[in-house]
Amino acid sequence: xxxxxxxxxxLAVALTPLNLGLVxxxxxxxxxxxxxxxxxxxxxxAILIPVTxxxxxxxxxxxxxxxxxxxxxxxxxxxxxxxxxxxxxxxxVVTALDGYPLTRAGRGGPALAMSAIASFVGGTSSIxxxxxxxxxxxxxxxxxxxxxxFALMVFAFSALSSFSGGSLARGLAAxxxxxxxxxxxxxxxxAIPRYTFGRIELLDGMDFVVVTIxxxxxSEVLHLLGESERGQTAxxxxxxxxxxxxxxxxxxxxxxxxxxxxxxxxxxxxxGGTIASFLAYSTxxxxxxxxxxxxxxxxxxxxxxxxANNASxxxxxxxxxxxGVPGSGTTAVLLGALLAFGVTPGPLLIEEQPDxxxxxxxxxxxxxxxxxxxxxxxxxxxxxxxxxxxxxxIPGVAAVAFVxxxxxxxxxxxxxxxxxxxxxxxxxxKLDFPLAPVVLGLxxxxxxxxxxxxxxxxxxxxxxxxxxxxxxxxxWALALASLAAPAVLRCWSGHEPPGESAVLEGNSG
Amino acid sequence: MRRARFPGVVLFxxxxxxxxxASTFDVSFLTDPIGPKALPYVVAVVLLLAGVxxxxxxxxxxxxxxxxxxxxxxxxxxxxxxxxxxxxxxxFVLSTTxxxxxxxxxxxxxxxxxxxxxxxLSAGLWLxxxxxxxxxxxIGSLWLR
Numbered sequence: 293x294x295x296x297x298x299x300x301x302x303l304a305v306a307l308t309p310l311n312l313g314l315v316x317x318x319x320x321x322x323x324x325x326x327x328x329x330x331x332x333x334x335x336x337x338a339i340l341i342p343v344t345x346x347x348x349x350x351x352x353x354x355x356x357x358x359x360x361x362x363x364x365x366x367x368x369x370x371x372x373x374x375x376x377x378x379x380x381x382x383x384x385v386v387t388a389l390d391g392y393p394l395t396r397a398g399r400g401g402p403a404l405a406m407s408a409i410a411s412f413v414g415g416t417s418s419i420x421x422x423x424x425x426x427x428x429x430x431x432x433x434x435x436x437x438x439x440x441x442f443a444l445m446v447f448a449f450s451a452l453s454s455f456s457g458g459s460l461a462r463g464l465a466a467x468x469x470x471x472x473x474x475x476x477x478x479x480x481x482x483a484i485p486r487y488t489f490g491r492i493e494l495l496d497g498m499d500f501v502v503v504t505i506x507x508x509x510x511s512e513v514l515h516l517l518g519e520s521e522r523g524q525t526a527x528x529x530x531x532x533x534x535x536x537x538x539x540x541x542x543x544x545x546x547x548x549x550x551x552x553x554x555x556x557x558x559x560x561x562x563x564g565g566t567i568a569s570f571l572a573y574s575t576x577x578x579x580x581x582x583x584x585x586x587x588x589x590x591x592x593x594x595x596x597x598x599x600a601n602n603a604s605x606x607x608x609x610x611x612x613x614x615x616g617v618p619g620s621g622t623t624a625v626l627l628g629a630l631l632a633f634g635v636t637p638g639p640l641l642i643e644e645q646p647d648x649x650x651x652x653x654x655x656x657x658x659x660x661x662x663x664x665x666x667x668x669x670x671x672x673x674x675x676x677x678x679x680x681x682x683x684x685x686i687p688g689v690a691a692v693a694f695v696x697x698x699x700x701x702x703x704x705x706x707x708x709x710x711x712x713x714x715x716x717x718x719x720x721x722k723l724d725f726p727l728a729p730v731v732l733g734l735x736x737x738x739x740x741x742x743x744x745x746x747x748x749x750x751x752x753x754x755x756x757x758x759x760x761x762x763x764x765x766x767x768w769a770l771a772l773a774s775l776a777a778p779a780v781l782r783c784w785s786g787h788e789p790p791g792e793s794a795v796l797e798g799n800s801g
Numbered sequence: 802m803r804r805a806r807f808p809g810v811v812l813f814x815x816x817x818x819x820x821x822x823a824s825t826f827d828v829s830f831l832t833d834p835i836g837p838k839a840l841p842y843v844v845a846v847v848l849l850l851a852g853v854x855x856x857x858x859x860x861x862x863x864x865x866x867x868x869x870x871x872x873x874x875x876x877x878x879x880x881x882x883x884x885x886x887x888x889x890x891x892x893f894v895l896s897t898t899x900x901x902x903x904x905x906x907x908x909x910x911x912x913x914x915x916x917x918x919x920x921x922l923s924a925g926l927w928l929x930x931x932x933x934x935x936x937x938x939x940i941g942s943l944w945l946r
Contacts, residue, residue, distance in 0.1 A: 459860075687904035704885035718874075
C-alpha cells in the first residue's frame with residue numbers, strides 16, 4: 293500500500309530551491325517569533341499567513357512554509373519556556389516543570405539541547421507514522437457522507453471544549469462564540485445577511501486571521517501590561533548547549549515513549565500537544581518511581597514533553613489533511629490558510645494533490661533536520677535576543693500584528709475589529725474562558741453548517757439521518773465520551789491537565 | 802458575588818439576542834429543509850445553557866487589574882483604535898512609530914529610548930514588507946499632496 297515512490301516524489305518537491313529556502317526561513321522565523329514572550333505557534337502562524345499570501349507562492353510551498361513556522365515556533369516557545377519560564381502555549385507549561393529548574397541550576401544549555409534533540413526525534417519518527425497512516429485513513433474516510441462529517445465536527449468541538457479549559461461550560465461557551473462568528477455575513481445558501489450590524493465590511497464574514505490575531509496576539513499585548521517583569525530576563529549563564537552521551541542514552545526510551553504517545557494523542561481532536569506532553573510527562577514520572585527527580589530539574593522531564601509535543605504535530609496533520617477537520621486552534625488556523633490557498637483537505641487530497649501531501653511530509657522531515665542543525669549552534673544568539681527589553685519586544689509584536697491584519701484586506705476596519713477582539717480576548721483570559729475553541733468554531737463553523745444542511749437536504753428534513761450509520765453513531769459516542777475524558781485523565785495521573793488557563797498562571801509565576 | 806455572576810448573565814443575554822435575531826432570518830423560497838436559522842439556534846441554545854451554568858456556579862478569584870493597570874490598558878486600547886484612523890493620513894511609518902512608541906512607554910521605556918527604537922522598527926518593517934516582500938502599505942495622504 294504505502295510504497296516509497298510517492299515519498300520520493302515528495303522529496304523532489306521539498307528539495308526544490310524555493311521550498312528548501314521556505315522551509316529554512318519557516319523554521320528560523322518560527323523559532324524567533326515563537327520565542328517572543330507569550331507568542332505561541334498560533335500567533336506565529338496567524339501573523340505570517342497574510343505575508344505568505346501576499347508573496348503569491350504556490351499552495352504546497354505556502355503549506356511547507358506555514359508548517360515550518362509551526363514546529364519552528366514550537367521550538368522557539370520551548371526556548372523561552374526553559375530559560376524564562378514564560379510558556380506561550382499550554383503544552384509548554386509541562387516543559388517548564390523541569391526546564392526552568394534546570395536553568396536555575398545553571399543547566400539551561402543542556403536543557404535546550406535536550407529539547408532540540410527530543411523535538412527532532414519526536415518530529416521525525418512521527419512523520420514516518422504520518423506517511424504510513426494518512427493514506428489508510430484517506431481510503432476509509434472516502435465513505436464519509438455529510439452526516440458523518442457533521443458528527444465528526446461535533447466530536448472535534450466537544451473534545452476541544454472539554455480539554456481546553458477549566459470548565460466544560462466555559463469551553464462550550466467559547467465554541468458557541470466561535471460558531472456564532474462563523475455565521476456572520478451572507479448565508480451562502482439563501483444569500484441573506486446574518487448578524488452584519490448593517491456593516492458592508494461584514495457581509496463577507498469575519499476573517500479568521502483578524503479574529504485570531506486579535507484574540508491571541510493583541511490580548512497578549514494587553515495582558516502583559518499587567519504583568520511584572522520579575523524573573524523574565526534571560527539568565528547570564530546557561531552552560532554549554534550540549535548533552536553527554538550518557539544523558540542522551542538515559543532519555544532514549546523516554547523520547548521513544550513520548551513520540552508514540554504524542555503521535556497517538558495528536559491524532560485525536562481536542563487533545564493535541566497539551567494533553568500529549570502532559571501524558572508523556574506523567575508516564576515518565578510514574579516510571580521514574582518515587583525516587584525520581586522529576587519537577588526538580590530532570591532532563592527526562594524536558595525530553596518527554598518535547599518529543600510528545602512535536603510528535604503530536606504530525607499526528608494532528610492526519611485529521612487535518614485526510615478529513616479536513618482540525619482538532620485544535622492551531623490546526624484550525626492552518627485549515628483556514630489551506631482553504632484561502634484553494635486547497636481543500638479531505639480524503640481526496642492525497643490522490644488529487646499528491647504534491648501537497650507528499651511534499652509537505654518530506655519537507656517536514658527536512659525542516660526537522662534544519663531545526664536541529666540550526667538550533668544547537670545558534671541557541672546562544674537566540675538567548676541574546678531574549679535579553680532585549682520587553683518594552684521593545686512586545687510593542688514590536690503589536691506592530692507586526694498590525695501589518696498582518698492590514699495585509700488581509702487592506703482595510704482599516706479590520707484593525708478596529710482586531711482591537712475589539714483583543715479586548716474580548718483579554719476579558720476571556722481573565723475570566724478563564726479558553727480561546728482556541730473560538731478559532732476552531734470560526735473556521736469549522738461554515739463547513740459544519742454546510743454538512744448539516746446537506747445531510748438534511750438529502751434526507752428531506754428527517755433528523756434521524758444524523759444517527760443513521762455506524763460511523764456517525766461511533767463519532768457521536770466519542771463526542772459524548774470526550775466530555776468525560778478530562779475527569780478520567782485527572783484520576784489516572786493525579787494532576788490537573790493543563791488548560792489554556794495554565795498559560796496565564798505560568799506567565800505570572 | 803454578584804460580580805462573579807456577570808459573565809453568565811452576559812452569555813445568557815448574548816444567547817437570547819442571537820436566538821431572537823435568528824428568528825427573523827426568513828427566506829421566501831425553500832433553499833434547504835433547515836435554512837439559515839438552524840446553526841444560529843444551536844449557538845443560542847449552547848450560549849443560554851452555558852450562561853445559566855456559569856451564572857449559577859460563579860467562580861470567584863478573578864485577578865482583576867489594579868487601577869494603574871486599567872489606565873494603561875485603556876491607553877493601549879485607545880492607541881490601537883487611533884491607529885486605523887491615522888494610518889491613511891500619516892502613513893505607515895509615522896503612525897506605527899507613534900503607536901509603538903506609546904506602547905513602549907506603557908511598558909516602561911523612557912521616551913529617549915522608546916521613540917528612536919519605534920522609528921527604527923517602523924522603518925525596518927516598511928523596508929521589509931514594501932521593498933522586500935512587495936506588500937503595499939499606506940504612504941499617507943498627508944505626504945502625497
